[in-house]
Amino acid sequence: MLRKKEKDILESFLSGNPGQAAAGAETAGEAETFGTLMRRMFRENKLSAVSLAVIALMILFTLLAPYLTPYGESDMDLLNRLQPPSAAHLLGTDEGGRDVLTRLLYGSRVSLMVGIVPALLSMALGALLGVLAGYIGGWADALIMRLADIVLAFPSMLLAMVIMYTLGGGLFNVFLTLTLMNWGSVARIARSETLRLKKSEYVEAARSIGVSRGKIILRHILPNCLPTLIVLFTLNVPAAILTESSLSFLGLGIQPPSASWGLMVNTGRQYMYVAPWLSFVPSGAIMAAVLAFNFLGDGLRDVLDPRLRKQ
Numbered sequence: 400m401l402r403k404k405e406k407d408i409l410e411s412f413l414s415g416n417p418g419q420a421a422a423g424a425e426t427a428g429e430a431e432t433f434g435t436l437m438r439r440m441f442r443e444n445k446l447s448a449v450s451l452a453v454i455a456l457m458i459l460f461t462l463l464a465p466y467l468t469p470y471g472e473s474d475m476d477l478l479n480r481l482q483p484p485s486a487a488h489l490l491g492t493d494e495g496g497r498d499v500l501t502r503l504l505y506g507s508r509v510s511l512m513v514g515i516v517p518a519l520l521s522m523a524l525g526a527l528l529g530v531l532a533g534y535i536g537g538w539a540d541a542l543i544m545r546l547a548d549i550v551l552a553f554p555s556m557l558l559a560m561v562i563m564y565t566l567g568g569g570l571f572n573v574f575l576t577l578t579l580m581n582w583g584s585v586a587r588i589a590r591s592e593t594l595r596l597k598k599s600e601y602v603e604a605a606r607s608i609g610v611s612r613g614k615i616i617l618r619h620i621l622p623n624c625l626p627t628l629i630v631l632f633t634l635n636v637p638a639a640i641l642t643e644s645s646l647s648f649l650g651l652g653i654q655p656p657s658a659s660w661g662l663m664v665n666t667g668r669q670y671m672y673v674a675p676w677l678s679f680v681p682s683g684a685i686m687a688a689v690l691a692f693n694f695l696g697d698g699l700r701d702v703l704d705p706r707l708r709k710q
Contacts, residue, residue, distance in 0.1 A: 440702040447698025450691040457688060461511055464504035472505040473497065473656045481674045491676050494666065499680055506658035506681065509570065510688070513659070514640040517577030522632050524578065525585025530620055532586065533593025534612070544590070547583035555580050559642055563651040573652055577639045588631060592624045633696030637689035644685055660685050 441448040460467065476496035484491045490499040532543040550558070559576050566572040596602060597620070605615050644661030646652035653659040655666075660681040667677025 440698045444698040444701060446694050450694040450698070453687060453691040454695065457507060457511060457691075460504055461507045464501075464508065467504060468498060468501040470498040470501040472501060472658055474501075481670060483674070484676065490680050491674065493663075493674075493677055494670060499663075499676065502658045502663060503660075503680060503684060506660050506663055507684065509653055509657060509659040510640055510643065510661070510685070513570070513573055513577065513643040513653075514636040514688070514692075517574050517581065517639050518632055518635040520574070520578040521581035521635065522585055522628055525582040526589045526621070526624065526628055528582070529586035529589025530593045530616055530624065533590035534597055534616055534620060540590070543586060547586045550579065550583035551587075556642065556645060559646060560649070560651060563646055568651060568654040570653060570657075573643055573646065576646075577642060580642070581635055581639070585628070585631060585635075588627060589624055592627055593620055596620050596623050630696050630700045633692050633699060637692040640685065640688055640692075 441451075474497060476492070478496065479488075479492055480494055480496040482488055482492040482496075488498050488500070490503065493499055493502065528543045528547075532540040553561075559580055562576040562579065563572060566575065602615060602619055605619060640660075643652050643659065644664065647659050647661030648665040650665065653662050655662065663681035664678050664685075667674070667679075667681070670677055
């Protein structure tokens with residue numbers, strides 16, 4: 400048994416914190432906190448700061464949707480259908496006389512939720528299975544990776560269409576479909592990171608003093624996979640938004656009378672020459688959300704990847 404002081408010293412060595420390792424190698428003396436990394440990202444990459452502001456505004460508008468417009472999501476006024484933008488309806492009305500701005504705000508709830516929730520679920524499932532496959536190896540590695548290969552072998556959009564055709568439309572089925580689509584790529588990346596980390600000195604030291612396999616995974620492997628997984632999350636969110644928009648455009652995703660950006664594009668294309676704003680407005684929202692998450696992911700990669708920080 401090690402004495403308490405020796406254990407404390409060894410635990411600080413085994414923490415595996417990349418920021419502390421970098422600070423020890425340099426003369427700075429203190430590890431970079433997450434807040435410090437974010438400030439440096441905003442200072443060096445203005446586009447990432449703007450992207451984060453755009454995402455924050457979208458989430459804020461989503462939460463305040465009932466207070467930002469006097470109309471309801473499904474309030475119809477057939478006497479004022481297909482009206483152009485005006486003071487009463489800033490973005491015009493659709494084929495049912497519903498306010499397009501109201502539909503856009505309520506549709507952002509669905510589109511952002513469909514982007515974020517399945518990305519979180521696929522990250523959790525893929526990271527867990529990938530870390531287990533990489534650390535345990537053997538039959539577990541072979542089984543998990545072959546399942547991931549089966550998922551990745553299908554074109555993502557085709558796989559999503561097959562699942563949605565089988566399960567039917569609806570928000571829950573969209574969540575399930577996007578989670579099943581994306582966990583395989585996350586598992587592969589988590590496995591590669593685990594294979595690299597399990598050979599590091601602090602993991603070998605923890606294993607040599609009898610630290611259990613579960614503690615090594617939870618305290619040393621998973622925390623050091625987080626920077627890569629955070630960047631991957633910001634890239635999976637726009638991919639999920641685009642997939643949901645495509646499914647809704649094809650009539651397989653969110654069903655009326657609920658609003659989503661993809662569904663709005665689909666219904667608006669029938670009136671492209673009469674009321675082009677019905678498709679252009681939600682298309683612009685989709686483009687802004689996808690670009691914002693992608694640019695944010697690029698900025699996070701630049702500050703979280705130690706190899707890029709040295710350049």
